[in-house]
Amino acid sequence: MKIFGKVRHRPSASWRQATDRAFTLIGDGRYEDAGALLTRAADLEPWLSESWFNLALLHKFRHDWDQARSAGLRAVALLDRETGAPDWWNVGIAATALQDWPLARRAWQAYGLKVPGEPTESGEPHGMELGSAAVRLSPEGEAEVVWGRRLDPARIEVLSIPLPSSGRRWGEVVLHDGVPHGERVTAAGPSFPVFDEIELWAPSPVPTWVVLLEAATEADRDALERLAADAGFAAEDWSSSVRLLCRSCSESQMPSDEGDGEHLDPHDHSEPGHPGPLGHRTAGAGELWLPERECGIAAPAGLVRGLLDGWVADNPDSREWRDLEEVC
Numbered sequence: 001m002k003i004f005g006k007v008r009h010r011p012s013a014s015w016r017q018a019t020d021r022a023f024t025l026i027g028d029g030r031y032e033d034a035g036a037l038l039t040r041a042a043d044l045e046p047w048l049s050e051s052w053f054n055l056a057l058l059h060k061f062r063h064d065w066d067q068a069r070s071a072g073l074r075a076v077a078l079l080d081r082e083t084g085a086p087d088w089w090n091v092g093i094a095a096t097a098l099q100d101w102p103l104a105r106r107a108w109q110a111y112g113l114k115v116p117g118e119p120t121e122s123g124e125p126h127g128m129e130l131g132s133a134a135v136r137l138s139p140e141g142e143a144e145v146v147w148g149r150r151l152d153p154a155r156i157e158v159l160s161i162p163l164p165s166s167g168r169r170w171g172e173v174v175l176h177d178g179v180p181h182g183e184r185v186t187a188a189g190p191s192f193p194v195f196d197e198i199e200l201w202a203p204s205p206v207p208t209w210v211v212l213l214e215a216a217t218e219a220d221r222d223a224l225e226r227l228a229a230d231a232g233f234a235a236e237d238w239s240s241s242v243r244l245l246c247r248s249c250s251e252s253q254m255p256s257d258e259g260d261g262e263h264l265d266p267h268d269h270s271e272p273g274h275p276g277p278l279g280h281r282t283a284g285a286g287e288l289w290l291p292e293r294e295c296g297i298a299a300p301a302g303l304v305r306g307l308l309d310g311w312v313a314d315n316p317d318s319r320e321w322r323d324l325e326e327v328c
Contacts, residue, residue: 015044019054031062049078049087056090063199068094069103076110083112089153089178096154097175097201101125108153125152132192134184135176137166139196144168145184153178155201161208161236161296164327170234170298171204206233208328209297209304216291216318223319224295224311231307233299239290301326 011019022037038058042051052075059068072091079085092107094100101123105115108125116127130150135158137144146160146168155173162168180193215221221237228235297304308321 011045011048011050015041015048015051018044019050022054022058026058026061031058034058035062047078049075049080051075052078053087053090056087056094060090060093060198063097065094065097069098069100083110085111086178093154093175093178093198096152097199099124104152104154111153113153128152134182134192134194135174136181136194136196137162137168137174139181142166145182145194148174156195158204159234160241161234161238161298162328163238163242163296164208164210167328168200169204169206169208169328171206172200173202175199175201204298206298206300207326209299209324210238210327211295211297211308211324212322213293213295214291214320214322215293218289220315220318221293221295223314224307227311228297228299228307231299231303233297233303233307235295235297235299235307237293238296239293 018037018041022034022041025031025034025037035055035058038051038055042055045051052071056068056071056075059065059071069091072087072094075087076085076091079087088107088111092104092111095104095107105123105125108115108128113128115125128150130153133148133150133156134145135148135156137146137158142165144163144166146158146162146166148156148158148160150156151173154175156176158168158170158172158174161170168174175198176195177198178195181196182194183191184194185191213221213224215224225235225237297307299307304324308324312319312321
C-alpha cells in the first residue's frame, strides 16, 4: 500500500526510540523536549498517521489548539480506517476549543457519532443528547468530581456547585478529555463516566457563596434547594454531598450519594465505627440529622440574601442562616 508515494511499513527503530523517549518526557511534564523528539519522529516517518497523532496529543496536553488541529488533520489524512479512530476525537477536541464548528461536526461524524439536524447559525453542534456525566475539575491539582450535562463529546456544563478550591463555578462550561477516568454509579443502577477537565471553555458570571444554615429537617434543607432552582440558580448542601476520596478510588467505579441506605464501596479505607478522612461511607436512612449545614449557593449578589430570607420566612421556627460569604 502506497501513501504519498511511500510504501507503508513498520516504523523504524529510530522512530520508536524517539517516540518512547518523548512519552517518558511527557510523563515528567517536559513538553518542550518531548516536542523536539516527536517532531524528529514525524520527520523520520511522515507517512505514518501515528507520527501526527502523537504530535496532536502533545499539543493537546500543552493546550496549543492551533497546532493540535494542524497535526490532527495530518493524522486523519493518513488513516486507513473509516470510523472510530481516536485521531478524529482529538481533532474534535481541538476544533471545539477553537470554536471551529464545521470541523468539530465533521470530526464527530467521522468518528461515527450522529450529529442531528442542520448546522445552526453559529455552526455549533446541538441536540446530540449525550446525557449526564461527571467531570473531574483541576485533575492535576485539588481534583474535585462534579456533575454536569454533556453539551457535545468535548464539553460539559457544570450543574453541581464546585468547592471554591477548584476555582470553578456553577454553570461554567469546561472542555474535557475523551477517555473517562472512573465511573459514578447511581442507586437506580445506571453508571456515568467521569471525564477529566482540560480547561475552562466558558466562564459563569454567577458567584459562589457559602452559608451556614440551621435547618431542623431534611425537608427544610430541600426547600432551599428548590427555592434556588425555581429562581434559575442553585443551592447544594455541601455537608452531605462532599466526600473525600483517594485518587485511585476517585478514578474507579464509585457509588454516588443517591438513594436510601448506607453506601459502602469496596475501596473504603476506614474501620467500622471509625470512618477516617478517606472513608467512603455516607449517612444511611434513619441516622441522626444535624441541623447545622454548610451550604453552597450559586446566585447573583443582589438575589442571594433575598433567597435566604424568603426561605426563613416560609418557616421561621425551623430555619435560620448566618455567615454568608462569597468564595468564588
